[in-house]
Amino acid sequence: MSQVTSKDIARLAGVSRSTVSLVLNKVPAVKIAAGTREKVLKAARELNYHPNALAQSLKTNRSQIIGLLIPSIANPFFPSIAQGVEDVAVANGYNVFLCNTFRDQVKEENYIRTLVGKQVDGIIVASSVHNPLFLQEAQQRKILIVTFDRRIENNGFDCIHFDNVRGGEMAVDYLFSLGHRNIGFITTSMDSASHIDRLTGYKKAHEKAGIAVNNRYIRNDRYQSKGITAHHYEPEIGRKLAAELLEECPEITAIFAVNDLTALGVLKHSQKGLRIPEDLSVVGFDNISHTEMVTPTLTTIAQPTYQMGRQAAELLIAGIKNGANDIKGPRHLVLFSPELIVRDSGAVSQGTVA
Amino acid sequence: MSQVTSKDIARLAGVSRSTVSLVLNKVPAVKIAAGTREKVLKAARELNYHPNALAQSLKTNRSQIIGLLIPSIANPFFPSIAQGVEDVAVANGYNVFLCNTFRDQVKEENYIRTLVGKQVDGIIVASSVHNPLFLQEAQQRKILIVTFDRRIENNGFDCIHFDNVRGGEMAVDYLFSLGHRNIGFITTSMDSASHIDRLTGYKKAHEKAGIAVNNRYIRNDRYQSKGITAHHYEPEIGRKLAAELLEECPEITAIFAVNDLTALGVLKHSQKGLRIPEDLSVVGFDNISHTEMVTPTLTTIAQPTYQMGRQAAELLIAGIKNGANDIKGPRHLVLFSPELIVRDSGAVSQGTVA
DNA sequence: ATGAAAGCGCTAACAC
DNA sequence: GTGTTAGCGCTTTCAT
Numbered sequence: 001m002s003q004v005t006s007k008d009i010a011r012l013a014g015v016s017r018s019t020v021s022l023v024l025n026k027v028p029a030v031k032i033a034a035g036t037r038e039k040v041l042k043a044a045r046e047l048n049y050h051p052n053a054l055a056q057s058l059k060t061n062r063s064q065i066i067g068l069l070i071p072s073i074a075n076p077f078f079p080s081i082a083q084g085v086e087d088v089a090v091a092n093g094y095n096v097f098l099c100n101t102f103r104d105q106v107k108e109e110n111y112i113r114t115l116v117g118k119q120v121d122g123i124i125v126a127s128s129v130h131n132p133l134f135l136q137e138a139q140q141r142k143i144l145i146v147t148f149d150r151r152i153e154n155n156g157f158d159c160i161h162f163d164n165v166r167g168g169e170m171a172v173d174y175l176f177s178l179g180h181r182n183i184g185f186i187t188t189s190m191d192s193a194s195h196i197d198r199l200t201g202y203k204k205a206h207e208k209a210g211i212a213v214n215n216r217y218i219r220n221d222r223y224q225s226k227g228i229t230a231h232h233y234e235p236e237i238g239r240k241l242a243a244e245l246l247e248e249c250p251e252i253t254a255i256f257a258v259n260d261l262t263a264l265g266v267l268k269h270s271q272k273g274l275r276i277p278e279d280l281s282v283v284g285f286d287n288i289s290h291t292e293m294v295t296p297t298l299t300t301i302a303q304p305t306y307q308m309g310r311q312a313a314e315l316l317i318a319g320i321k322n323g324a325n326d327i328k329g330p331r332h333l334v335l336f337s338p339e340l341i342v343r344d345s346g347a348v349s350q351g352t353v354a
Numbered sequence: 355m356s357q358v359t360s361k362d363i364a365r366l367a368g369v370s371r372s373t374v375s376l377v378l379n380k381v382p383a384v385k386i387a388a389g390t391r392e393k394v395l396k397a398a399r400e401l402n403y404h405p406n407a408l409a410q411s412l413k414t415n416r417s418q419i420i421g422l423l424i425p426s427i428a429n430p431f432f433p434s435i436a437q438g439v440e441d442v443a444v445a446n447g448y449n450v451f452l453c454n455t456f457r458d459q460v461k462e463e464n465y466i467r468t469l470v471g472k473q474v475d476g477i478i479v480a481s482s483v484h485n486p487l488f489l490q491e492a493q494q495r496k497i498l499i500v501t502f503d504r505r506i507e508n509n510g511f512d513c514i515h516f517d518n519v520r521g522g523e524m525a526v527d528y529l530f531s532l533g534h535r536n537i538g539f540i541t542t543s544m545d546s547a548s549h550i551d552r553l554t555g556y557k558k559a560h561e562k563a564g565i566a567v568n569n570r571y572i573r574n575d576r577y578q579s580k581g582i583t584a585h586h587y588e589p590e591i592g593r594k595l596a597a598e599l600l601e602e603c604p605e606i607t608a609i610f611a612v613n614d615l616t617a618l619g620v621l622k623h624s625q626k627g628l629r630i631p632e633d634l635s636v637v638g639f640d641n642i643s644h645t646e647m648v649t650p651t652l653t654t655i656a657q658p659t660y661q662m663g664r665q666a667a668e669l670l671i672a673g674i675k676n677g678a679n680d681i682k683g684p685r686h687l688v689l690f691s692p693e694l695i696v697r698d699s700g701a702v703s704q705g706t707v708a
Numbered sequence: 709a710t711g712a713a714a715g716c717g718c719t720a721a722c723a724c
Numbered sequence: 725g726t727g728t729t730a731g732c733g734c735t736t737t738c739a740t
Contacts (some may be wrong), residue, residue: 002496003495003716003717005716005717005718006717006718006719007717015726015727016726016727016728017717017718017719017727018719018720018726018727018728018729019725019726019727021718021719021720022719022720022725022726025719027719027720030725030726031725032725032726033725033726036725036726048491050467050470050471050495051471051717051718052412052471052473052716052717052718053468053471053472053473053718054408054411054412054417054472054473054716054717054718055412055716055717055718055719055732056717056718056719057408057718057732058406058408058409058412058716058717058718058719058732058733058734059717059718059719059720059731059732060718060719060720060732061732063408065472068452072437073427073433073436073437073440074433074434074436074437074660076430076433076643078433079427079428079430079432079433080428082427082428082452083426083427083428083454086427086452086453086454087454090453090454090465095451095453095468095469095472096451096452097449097450097451097452098422098436098440098450098451098452099440099444099449100437100440100441100444111444113404114407114449115449116404117404117405117406117407118407118408118419118449119406119407119408137402141357141404142356235647264647267647267649268647271649289430289644290643290644290647290648293589293618293621293622293644293647293648294644294647294648294649295621295625295648295649306428357732357733359732359733359734360733360734360735361733369710369711370710370711370712371711371733371734371735372710372711372712372713372735372736373709373710373711375734375735375736376709376710376735376736379735381735381736384709384710385709386709386710387709387710390709390710405733405734406732406733406734407734408732408733408734409716409732409733409734409735410733410734410735411716411734412716412717412718412732412733412734412735413715413716413733413734413735413736414716414734414735415716
């Protein structure tokens with residue numbers, strides 16, 4: 001039993017292939033006699049006909065496929081973004097290619113190439129370390145692009161933006177409000193845009209509070225163990241950096257970690273006789289599901305990842321439907337704001353207040 | 355700048371389209387003069403030619419696409435499976451459609467239909483609540499299927515099998531070895547095959563130990579809040595069931611939870627003055643990443659999800675390459691074994707030993 | 709060694 | 725209303 005084609009159903013229904021197409025695609029402009037309509041539908045049902053989407057796409061220049069580029073679906077930050085994207089996609093008749101780039105430029109380029117070859121209608125890029133060159137190339141081939149990007153400036157793509165600076169600020173504002181004055185900041189790397197933004201927020205909060213930033217309180221992973229599967233060792237980095245920081249600066253009473261995975265490492269460190277939040281307050285970033293399951297639960301800055309995923313897909317699909325890939329029209333930006341989720345890992349400072 | 359086709363590069367290189375195809379596909383049987391070869395390659399490079407994979411697929415009947423059906427990528431059990439599948443797929447030149455079925459039969463059927471239409475070369479099904487009917491239909495259209503399935507019996511598909519019975523047995527064996535005699539089993543539902551298997555393991559361990567199973571110790575969610583996003587409320591179910599169970603059967607000193615998410619809920623319950631593992635030992639199942647981050651860390655039965663994902667894709671792709679979808683050949687089964695991961699949530703029983 | 713021609717399954721003017 | 729025709733971009737015999 002090979003492929004059932006429109007030819008087969010045309011023969012069985014005793015009509016032409018174009019009639020079959022007109023009936024099955026419910027072309028609105030064309031009226032089909034109820035009788036033939038029924039015959040066609042019946043034949044299609046009988047032969048269990050599924051149109052070959054490849055052939056359709058070849059003809060219509062619409063593949064009904066979008067690509068989703070993320071560093072790794074195994075990183076707990078991304079699944080709910082992917083879920084959001086996929087939900088919207090399927091609701092609009094699209095399928096999603098899952099692409100894990102591992103923040104590797106070469107892999108990313110290869111993916112873009114295959115996606116272009118497979119004629120995807122659009123691409124959502126949630127990796128941050130990308131070379132816009134390849135994206136522009138894709139764009140020139142009428143493939144719409146939506147990025148998760150910190151840049152407000154027009155980079156030629158629609159984008160989903162999360163206010164990382166404000167998030168960092170909120171985290172530190174909160175710790176200040178609890179009476180903390182010596183607050184550490186730990187991060188896995190300094191070359192990610194979002195990480196830098198969160199540090200900027202940390203500094204901004206200090207400025208507002210009139211408290212000088214102590215550079216010794218700011219730590220990042222010296223080993224720069226970047227790449228492959230960051231999420232696997234981020235907790236370990238957090239643990240190490242916390243140990244180091246508290247050893248050298250015992251006056252610190254609170255730590256703001258660049259993300260939840262790193263913060264979880266800080267919590268791990270605390271098992272060496274440190275009480276959280278009594279001795280040390282901890283705030284993370286992202287609000288991954290782990291945060292509400294650990295003990296103590298982790299105070300964090302939430303990103304509405306599922307909604308961000310949905311929005312990215314909505315933006316993309318709306319653009320595709322509008323033929324926005326043809327028009328050099330205005331670009332769209334959706335801005336998401338951070339939310340402070342207060343849980344148990346933060347408390348009023350017990351340290352000596354200056 | 356529209357699509358660059360083989361026609362364009364044929365014109366620029368001053369050869370025919372067939373020659374272009376022969377050169378670019380490195381057809382081994384055909385010898386091409388080094389000169390023309392170079393001309394073609396150069397032209398392709400200059401015009402930045404990417405062959406239209408849709409057209410290729412239409413001709414060759416190979417889409418180089420596989421579908422991955424899972425309940426939800428947002429359920430922490432699935433991302434590493436997906437990662438494994440994707441890694442193998444991309445290494446073999448395939449792309450992966452991510453499909454979230456929410457264990458919904460209708461959604462699953464719709465997906466299968468689109469996948470068939472989009473001419474995927476194979477489908478990996480990691481949902482357990484499926485109607486094989488639709489899969490068989492897909493199979494008849496020469497689409498290879500690999501399932502994650504508990505059934506050893508030949509169901510017509512290649513499958514990845516995990517020994518849930520043995521896993522349940524190991525969990526309870528371990529608790530017995532610690533001196534526990536009154537062990538609870540809590541589960542979200544009783545209509546999942548893997549859940550039933552784990553319970554079977556629980557019973558088997560009792561039998562081996564010569565200890566009667568007390569049915570009051572076995573609890574499942576009465577509300578049967580199935581469907582949509584189970585992983586969201588599984589911890590809550592765990593918490594409730596644990597509370598209920600310990601209230602009614604205070605002699606219980608250990609709980610085996612059907613999965614980690616549920617076990618995490620038991621840990622939550624413990625915050626009401628119960629010490630873990632001193633007062634209550636807890637063992638989970640799956641070894642999701644949360645288990646090593648909570649306090650106390652959760653003892654669990656590990657499934658090698660990443661490897662299972664890889665194997666599923668390897669089986670599928672090997673099958674596709676062998677044209678196993680044509681041949682009614684033998685089906686393949688890969689069996690994975692559970693591993694006990696001892697962490698902090700289990701300890702020697704402090705309860706009264708019979 | 710290379711080109712001509714046919715056709716994968718579909719859609720969309722344009723005829724009738 | 726429905727059929728005829730052409731063609732999307734590619735591969736693949738079959739000639740030469």
